[in-house]
Amino acid sequence: xxxxxxxxxxxxxxxxxxxxxxxxxxxxxxxxxxQRRFEVLWGDGEADVAGVxxxxxxxxxSERTRVDALERSVAQLRGSLAQTLQHVAVVRYDAFGDMGxxxxxxxxxxxxxxxxxxxxxxxxxxxxxxxxxxxxxGGSDTTLTPEEQQALAAARDDxxxxxxxxxx
Numbered sequence: 788x789x790x791x792x793x794x795x796x797x798x799x800x801x802x803x804x805x806x807x808x809x810x811x812x813x814x815x816x817x818x819x820x821x822q823r824r825f826e827v828l829w830g831d832g833e834a835d836v837a838g839v840x841x842x843x844x845x846x847x848x849s850e851r852t853r854v855d856a857l858e859r860s861v862a863q864l865r866g867s868l869a870q871t872l873q874h875v876a877v878v879r880y881d882a883f884g885d886m887g888x889x890x891x892x893x894x895x896x897x898x899x900x901x902x903x904x905x906x907x908x909x910x911x912x913x914x915x916x917x918x919x920x921x922x923x924x925g926g927s928d929t930t931l932t933p934e935e936q937q938a939l940a941a942a943r944d945d946x947x948x949x950x951x952x953x954x955x
Contacts (some may be wrong), residue, residue, distance in 0.1 A: 820900070839876060841936060864919075868899075869899040872898070873899075874895045874898070874899075874900065875894065875941075877892055877893070877894045877895075878893045878941065879891070880893075882909045882911070883911055886911065890910035891909050891934075893906070893908075893937070894907075895938040895941070897943070901943065902923050902924065903942075904919055904921055905922060905927070905931065905935045905938060905939055906918070906919050907934065907935055925939070925943065
């Protein structure tokens with residue numbers, strides 16, 4: 788054989804070897820990438836998908852238990868919150884015609900059930916009087932003044948402080 792033919796065969800063999808090395812390197816990189824992706828699935832060293840799924844099911848069960856406990860706590864808090872005095876309204880007014888400045892007021896403080904109290908303070912020139920009336924179920928066994936009724940209605944509606952004087 789001629790040396791030129793041997794040289795061509797040697798160069799071709801060298802090129803085939805280089806291509807084989809390059810393909811081997813690419814295959815190795817792809818294998819590493821796939822292995823990294825499966826490590827995410829395998830989790831804590833589990834070697835099979837069934838083990839990973841079983842571990843996830845256990846975690847999901849414990850999270851469901853925690854969510855159920857939180858839902859019970861929220862329901863209990865809602866029940867407790869309904870019994871707090873959280874609806875408040877104030878009506879300011881002039882109790883007497885010779886006084887200005889709306890210094891008298893009636894304040895209603897009730898819970899979600901309509902239980903609570905109405906406090907009224909009547910201011911005159913020389914004195915001030917304060918009255919408290921109990922409220923049960925949105926009503927009182929004591930007669931309420933129009934201003935007290937307005938404050939109670941505003942508290943029930945959660946409209947808060949009334950800037951307008953009550954009509955007397």
